[in-house]
Amino acid sequence: MSSVGIEKLKISNFRSYINLELFFDSAPTIIYGKNGVGKTNILEAISLLYPGKGLRRSSLRDMVNLSKNLPWKVEAVCHRNNKPFELETSSDGKGRVVRIDGKKVPQNNLSSSLKIIWFLPPLDRIWTESSKERRKFLDRMVFSLDINHAKRCAQYEKLLRDRNRLLKDHIADGSWYLAIEKQMAILGFEIDSSRRYFIKDINKTLIEKNLHFPPIKLDLKDEPIENNEAFFENLINQRNNDLVSGRTNFGPHNDDLRGFFLDKKIDAKYCSTGEQKLSIISIILSNAKLIKERQNASPILILDEITAHLDEVRKENLFSELLSLESQFFISGTEASIFNSLRTKAKFLELDEKKKSVA
Ligand SMILES: Nc1ncnc2c1ncn2[C@@H]1O[C@H](COP(=O)(O)OP(=O)(O)O)[C@@H](O)[C@H]1O
Ligand SMILES: [Mg+2]
Known part of the structure; x- marks a missing residue:
């Protein structure tokens, strides 16, 4: 090593x-x-x-x-x-x-x-924070093992802003959306897949190689995106609903990271402050172990x-x-x-x- x-x-x-x-x-x-x-x-x-x-x-x-x-x-x-x-x-x-x-x-x-990976005190409260904070926490860990993840997320966010602008301006003509949605579907599927790949990996480490801290299992709120065609179709089908709310309602930008305490069989957000801290420590240690294994x-x-x-x-x-x-x-x-x-x-x-x- x-x-x-x-x-x-x-x-x-x-x-x-x-x-x-x-x-x-x-x-x-x-x-x-x-x-x-x-x-x-x-x-x-x-x-x-x-x-x-x-x-x-x-x-x-x-x-x-x-x-x-x-x-x-x-x-x-x-x-x-x-x-x-x-x-x-x-x-x-x-x-x-x-x-x-x-x-x-x-x-x-x-x-x-x-x-470089880090812990700082606000992470203690991550399970009761906004879903945006949890996504950032997850995406940073995904990036630690998949160097293209940050670029994909940044490109997706830009397309999302473009689509949301059209929705806010009540543009109903589909031709304005198609090119954006096609790109969003490709990147969105990749983002969802790389998050899931990482979660599967870290869950193994969290459960099997965790001697001292409570076992915890991570998961995403939404169902997996099957492929980019399915996400593309979903974006087209949801357009009318999205026009009403003025924003894109479904996609990896709206997903959420969940933690589940296996011993107690409860969602991490219901655990005590101390237990929530322990869960973050074990996630960070497991992330480090994964980097060590994968990146040598x-x-x-x-x-x-x-x-x-x-x-x-x-x-x-x-x-x-x-x-x-x-x-x-x-x-x-x-x-x-x-x-x-x-x-x-x-x-x-x-x-x-x-x-x-x-x-
Ligand atoms: N841009 C800045 N210029 C000068 N001092 C700063 C700046 N940003 C923060 N500080 C000072 O740094 C100190 C906080 O340092 P910090 O490293 O957070 O302390 P701690 O030892 O508690 O971790 C504060 O006194 C704050 O005023
Ligand atoms: Mg300090």
């Missing part, structure tokens, strides 16, 4: 940091310090070494350090099987710029260099305040699962004592007010 990791991270004019340089090795990194000291900001910078909007899903503008108002940049020296490579990402005022080994490349190329390389894990509200036994189980993944991981918390059992196995990075702008 390939060993992949970040060795050096340099953050400039990003959030609370003017200029910060950090060095890591293969040991886990514990980032600890008081509330507001800048732990999540470092984790967010690392998450930008992967395609997307980073773990906070903020605008690029919000990431600019407020006191300097200069362009931000995140640079990293990484390695794969002892071979070093450099990643760099910044904002040029219009969008995100990515360079690999100094060469400007499309953002999506980052995912062939590193796989461990993903990097970013775990922001993941131990909050976990009992001692669960917390230790989580640590041992993380160590057995043999992945580089970054984990944050307010106190070093939370991570006492990792004392000899991890590198501890204490953040304080001074570290906010180490020049």
